[in-house]
Amino acid sequence: MSATHATGKGMTLTLHVWRQAGPNAAGRIVDYPAPDISPDMSFLEMLDVVNERLIAKGEEPIAFDHDCREGICGSCGLMINGSAHGPMKLTTACQLHMRSFKDGDDIWIEPWRAKAFPVIKDLVVDRGAFDRIIQAGGYISAPTGTPQDANALPIPKADADLAMDNAACIGCGACVAACPNASASLFTAAKITHLGSLPQGQPERDRRALAMVAQMDEEGFGGCTLHGECQEACPKGISIDAIMQMNRDFVRASATAVQAKEWSGAA
Amino acid sequence: MSWLRTFWASTVGKKTVMAVTGIMLVGFVVAHMLGNLQMFIGAEAMNKYAALLKSTGELLWVARAGLLVAAALHITAAYQLTMINRAARPEGYAKQEPQVSTLASRTMRLGGVILAAFIIFHLGHFTTGTFHPAFSETGVYGNVILGLRSPLVAGFYVLAMAALGLHLFHGAWAGVRTLGLRKRSADPMYRRLSMGLAIVVWAGFTAIPVAVLLGILN
Amino acid sequence: MARKLDAKIPSGPLAEKWETHRFEMKLVNPANKRKFSVIVVGSGLAGASAAASLSELGYQVSCFCFQDTPRRAHSIAAQGGINAAKNYRNDGDSVQRLFYDTIKGGDFRAREANVYRLAQVSVDIIDQCVAQGVPFAREYGGLLANRSFGGAQVSRTFYARGQTGQQLLLGAYQALEKEIARGGVTMYSRHEMLELVVVDGKARGIIVRDMLTGELESHAADAVILATGGYGNVFYLSTNAKGCNVTATWRAHKKGAAFANPCFTQIHPTCIPVAGDHQSKLTLMSESLRNDGRVWVPRRREDCGKDPSQIPEADRDYYLERKYPSFGNLSPRDIASRAAKEACDDGRGVGPGGRGVYLDFADAINRLGRKAIEERYGNLFEMYQRITDEDPYTRPMRIYPAVHYTMGGLWVDYNLMSSIPGLHVLGEANFSDHGANRLGASALMQGLADGYFVIPYTLGDYLATNKLEKVTTDHPEFRAAKEAVETRTKRLLSINGTRTVDSFHRELGKIMWEKCGMARDAKGLQEALKEIPALREQFWRDVKVLGSAEGLNQSLEKAGRVADFLEFAELMCLDALQREESCGGHFRTEYQTEDGEAKRDDERFAYVAAWEYAGEGKAPILNKEPLTFENVHLSTRSYK
Structure with a gap:
């Protein structure tokens, strides 16, 4: 049998x-x-x-x-x-x-x-933390029925390709597993980079970076020390360049928040 | 100032602080090394350089304060991140194979601790003279020659500089990347630059204790 | 006793039906929406888009999935693309043409009105997805790229590399997560629906098992939506994910929902052939590969063992191009699949067991260069190489058909409501739009059409026009349903026989593939109808399910699903047996033309076969919903 x-x-x-x-x-x-x-x-x-x-x-x-x-x-x-x-x-x-x-x-x-x-149990783990990171801001608010024609907004191929490279994440958690710090930076950064590379993603870009990073920390993941293990383990070949993008977006969003005196996103 | 608290509370904020302070410290280290190399020109040049630095008076203290704050922030952030990272994996693997991480990246914390210990010793050795056998306020050249004659002390300097080289190799690269100064990393130029920097700094600093031990400088 | 099923198709000209209906439907006052609760089972394209859209409207939504997160629903595996009648290529596409292609592709066994609406809303889907940040492929000018797909002569398929389903699902998933964060949706991951609860003739709730604790929970609501996918895993080997199952729809069927056209299953022509007995699933490669690949087998049987590069052009039979010169390698799925089977039955198959045909990219690589091919299909080629250890850039791929999609499903009316009031069924789980065969890149379209653009309107009408008494989970119907699940679970765990669940599933799959698969005949189906009950009887006597009802127990989960497949399979064979014609994916060998093409019988079989459960051990009742075609001419499908 x-x-x-x-x-x-x-x-x-x-x-x-x-x-x-x-x-x-x-x-x-x-x-x-x-x-x-x-x-x-x-x-x-x-x-x-x-x-x-x-x-x-x-x-x-x-x-x-x-x-x-x-x-x-x-x-x-x-x-x-x-x-x-x-x-x-x-x-x-x-x-x-x-x-x-x-x-x-x-x-x-x-x-x-x-x-x-x-x-x-055995080899099964709870990856609900990833869902909560997305809930914090890993989306573009576009309620059903509201959009304009799809071709009304041309997007340079390079931007669309960069977005796709990062959108390829399957949320498996290999990046966290391989990271000596158990950091979820690559997962979080891939979504921030995917949405941040597109014009549709700009209005919520600052809020997204602040909120998603805060949630990532809140879940108890470690920080990035650029070992590069996540990129090597990623079955979809997502580059740690995404993490650079996340850091830039986070710092820029922090600076903008200071200027605008309306820091509330990440709390 | 709640934004500052939130910024500092996040791992990305702390890493950013580490990167900025790290780059400041790299700048200091390079300048320090270039100054040190005047040992090879001769006692007069070295002592004159030291006197010049001292003559700046308040400016020197501003620089010292800046370095102290940078180092303190760098170390505090490193300590806190280490604690966060350790807590992030309470149970380790029975078997784990590093795939691409380097010896340098994996020894940043150990290297950092060695460097901190070294800095304390070094300040007591050549700045305040506390640990120096025959310290002279004005004879920097002589202080160096006498201070490094003990093989034990010179050995510690050589070891610490090896740690510094390794720390810089990963740190200089990671610092600029953390700040996102470079978006795409397909070509390895930055890795090579940081390798070059690490070798130059390591060689520049190590040359002095080695030269003293070998009797080239006396 | 047969019932008359009212499809509730709005009157008026085809092109205006949906518009008129949208106006005629009753609305729920915005302030009242939050007083209504809706259960959505399944979080794939249909479920996630429905849950998110309904929550955006203000309803209180509870969404359930058996996976650990809604993002893993099997819609994620769709590769090729999504159709929409945008006519961005200026190549003559239109709503009317997409409608006609879909009706014809389905071999005239789908409802005109539903299909027309699908074609109409297809254009909105692309707009919606782009706004959500779905990274569709683009041209250098920044506009959306398209490609053509099997069964169509226009370029209307939008795609995101070879991961279109993933990207569309992530768009819907992100919208869902946004609504979860806002508090509009309560998400129940790792919860499996095991029973539907019907109170006073209306669907009012479900019984689910928390797969982590084993606890059985009752959930009540004003309406229930099933978006639980297809039943392709009845064949054991299919391109479906391992967890895909018929349980939710089968449980609903046993509570009174008619099951329509269960024998309509689609065999996908471009899968990686079976390698051995250990095979646990089949891997599909997007049929977009047929845009640039040429299908062939050796002309002579004795060449089958040869290295393909040693077989000269003259000794190759490009059979699709030969038989169907105008569509060639882009013939619809059922035709391409059957042609592959014929070639292999003729002894000209290649690879292990002679069950495979070549899909050759040599010409395309010569014409466009390796880089262009890499750009288009790089990930598919990599996947193929990983699985087979062969390099498709230098050696033709081997492909073989595999079960892929099920057109049949719970019967729904124009409003996507099943024969149980309040129970709505979306996506692959319903039967509505694809007739006897689905065109490539249309599953994603239908799932999202149902979830984003149909159910938000029709559900409102149901809630606004029905008086719904308050029902709590203390109601006797809830208690009875929960007890039934408990009893069933206990029984499964207490048998402690000798055979594993998988071994039964494999055996069932074998029966179904051989007797109710790509080609069927009365004799085989009658045999299957004897073998399936016998196997079911053995299952309940001899299955071995270890562990307990508490906590995570994957064997128990599988056992429940296989038990339902063992009941459902019988209905599928019955349906195949009664449909004495060949149409689309349903090919009865007794009914074919002289040159082996499907022979439809519109006189006798232009109807939807909607089966009604009659009770344990009783023959199910066949209800027929006649299909009338007022806007298309019933023609013999020809792709020659």
């Missing part, structure tokens, strides 16, 4: 997986042998197979978040051998394939670690 691919190229791996029964339970690393793994499997399909075998033995399967399995929903997030989403650049765990590993390998699988991302 186990779903093993019969290619004859099966690998035998040893998994070291973080198991934690619930939010308040103590967790620990548990070792699982994983024989007969096909190199064509995705990493999550490998976990599926391991789970099917666990269930057959009457053991609770390993809980992990996943949904689209095509690298766009941002659900999956695993620290694999000490790097976020595993060894392959620009790739989420669901798109990582077992051909990136060798027969006999040890694989360490841990949840994202951050105070702002508490563990719920």
